[in-house]
Amino acid sequence: MQHFRYGLALSLLSVAAHAASMPNPDADNGGLTLPSGFRGLIVADDLMAGRGTGNAGDALRFLAVTPEGAVYAKTSRGGILALRDADGDGRFEQKQEFGSGGGTGIAVHDGWLYHSTDSAVYRYKLEPGQLVPTGEPQLIVSGLPNEFSHTSKAFAFDSQGRLLVETGSPHNVYSDGDRQLGAKGKDPTEYLKTHGGFWRFDPEKQNQKQSDGFHFSTGHRHSLAIAWQPVAKEFFMVMMGRDGLNTVAPDYYDTLDNAERVAEEMHRLKEGVNLGWPFTYWDPYKKARMINPEFGGDGRKRAEVGKYDEPLIAFPAHWAPLQMQFYTGTQFPERYRGGAFVAFHGSWNRAPLPQDGFNVCFVPFDAKGAPLGSYEVFAANAGPQRFRMGGVAVGPDGSLYISETDRGRIWRIMYVGEQAGTAAPAATVAAGAVKPAPASANAGGRQLYEQLCASCHMPDGSGAGAQQPPLAGSKVVSGNPEQLIAVVLHGPAEVLPPDRPKYGNVMPSFAVLGNQQVADLLSYVREVFGNRGTPVTPANVEAIRQQR
Incomplete structure (x- = not known):
């Protein structure tokens, strides 16, 4: 007992000494709720101020930290932000931007700073004490597919230093009429030779093409969360699930099915694995791999047992997993060591349920490097902000750095001990609920809107941030009806000016709808959401249809 008390006293003294050496946290943890014993502070803020919003604007993406504690933050449209705390107060007063090309992925590996644009992977040589590399970047891989969505290129290194790079699919499901009513799946055999998987490259060899890489895995939709587990000596990743079940097949799926029945899937990424896209999705309630409606699914048909890997963990639908990092430090308590932190961007299409998933989750792993099959929310929004x-990314002292995409905030999360009176302040996580679709005498138009449009533009027409435009108060919606009809029949990319504000998701054509359906739908959206446009008639729709 005496030895136990002595050991406990040393442990508490160690925690206290460690906490004393840390910078002072923010009183409100920088707007986050955290587990007891953890505190947070904002080390950089407003990094995206003045850089625009929406698909044409900029956003903060992934993070990397050097052994000396410098942080590199990738921006989606610009360069790389180099950040450093030079005066020791815990906040980054030094900030320099270098490079160009935008993108998502970034990592420090073997004395080099690797980063990816949407079509290539580069690296800069890092010199000790030097914040911004002075040499020119080396081109490692170029010519990767770069199409209209899911263009981000995530990458990671294995224990042999080999480079694994993902090429996602620009499609929701590979089909004729992607995301559209009645869409039919296409044979993806040739397509999957260059999309929807990971490719392995030599990180020391310059000027490689995709064809020079080894095709490591297939059957992915899009997978940005990937990391190497050093104990298991395996890659783990989280794949983004599909959208629009009810839009494609409303006879079999409703809005709640779309909101809840497609998991974000954590897998052990083994060489040669096939994860089932575009044929299947994982239903977290049935705990089964289901056939997509584009390939004959009806909400009941299941994939052949054993044909595709089952997920190790099924995260809730539409949470949008981004960067993942295994905890390799020693600052956090023992249970966190070797586990995975996953940053979730949050949903935009869980209507009519509240939008959700704006958090960082922790996945505990056992001593052999295997996940325990559960997850917990580690860091979440406190208060009404989103x-x-x-x-x-994990810092050299074991602190965890977290980035926020739109505003451009970076937090440092520290463990200061259970006895320090540091429990996170009580707060309610923002629900993010939206109002239901407005009532109208145009019942047919409202029904079509709820079936086809509400999952993207929200039931109340408020849109989904940088992902989908709002219809409420929209000049396109309430303006020229001929232009609006053409947008629905042919898609906005073919109709609206090229310099229009752009968003992360691309609206397809809905030419499959009949003239009366288009008229009802557009008359409804021109009546509600604060719009005051005149009704649209089937004859108006037919006239625009006949112009092509």
Whole structure:
């Protein structure tokens, strides 16, 4: 007992000494709720101020930290932000931007800073004490597919230093009429030779093409959260699930099915694995791999047992996993060591349920490097604001850095001990609920809107941030009806000016709808959401249809 008390006293003294050496946290943890014993402070803020919003604007993406504690933050449209705390107060007063090309992925590996644009991977040589590299970047891989969505290129290194790079699919599901009513799946055999998987490259070899890489895995939709587990000596990743079940097949799926029945899937990423896209999705309630409606699914048909890997963990639908990092430090308590932190960007299409998933989750792993099969929310929004998490990285002292994409905030999360009176302040996580679709005498138009449009533009027409435009108060909606009809029949990319504000998701054509359906739908959206446009008639729709 005496030895136990002595050991406990030493442990508490160690925690106290460690806490004393840390910078003072923010009183409100920088707007986050954290587990007891953890505190947070904002080390950089407003990094995206003045850089625009929406698909044409900029956003903060993934993070990397050097052994000396410098932080590198990737921006989606610009360069790399180099950040350093030079005066020791815990906040980054030094900030320099270098490079260009935008993108998402970034990592420090073997004395080099690797980063990815949407079509290539580069690296800069890092010199000790030097914040911004002075040499020119080396081109490692170029010519990777870069199409209209899911263009971000995530990458990671294995224990042999080999480079694994993902090429996602620009499609929701590979089909004729992607995301559209009645869409039919296409044979993806040739397509999957260059999309929807990971490719392995030599990180020391310059000027490689995709064809020079080894095709490591297939059957992915899009997978940005990937990291190497050093004990298991395996890659783990989280794949983003599909959207629009009810839009494609409303006879079999409703809005709640779309909101809840497609998991974000954590897998052990083994060489040669096939994860089932575009044929299947994982239903977290049935705990089964289901056939997509584009390939004949009806909400009941299941994939052949054993044909595709089952997820190790099924995260809730539409949370949008971004960067993942295994905890390799010793600052946090023992249970966190070897586990995975996953940054979730948050949903935009869980209507009519509240939007959710704006957090960083922790996945505990056992001593052999295997996940225990559970997860917990580690860092979440406190109060009504909605921070969209993007990156996670472990610092040399074991602190966890988290980035927020839209505003450009970076937090440092520290463990200061259970006895320090540091429990996170009580707060309610923002629900993010939206109002239901407005009532109208145009019942057919409202029904079509709820079926086809509400999952993207929200039931109340408020849109989804940088992902989908609002319809409430929209000049396009309440303006020229001929232009609006053409947008629905042909898609906005073919109709609206090229310099229009752009968003993360691309609206497809809905030419499959009949003239009366288009008229009802557009008359409804021109009546509600504060719009005051005149009704649209089937004859108006037919006239625009006949112009092509």
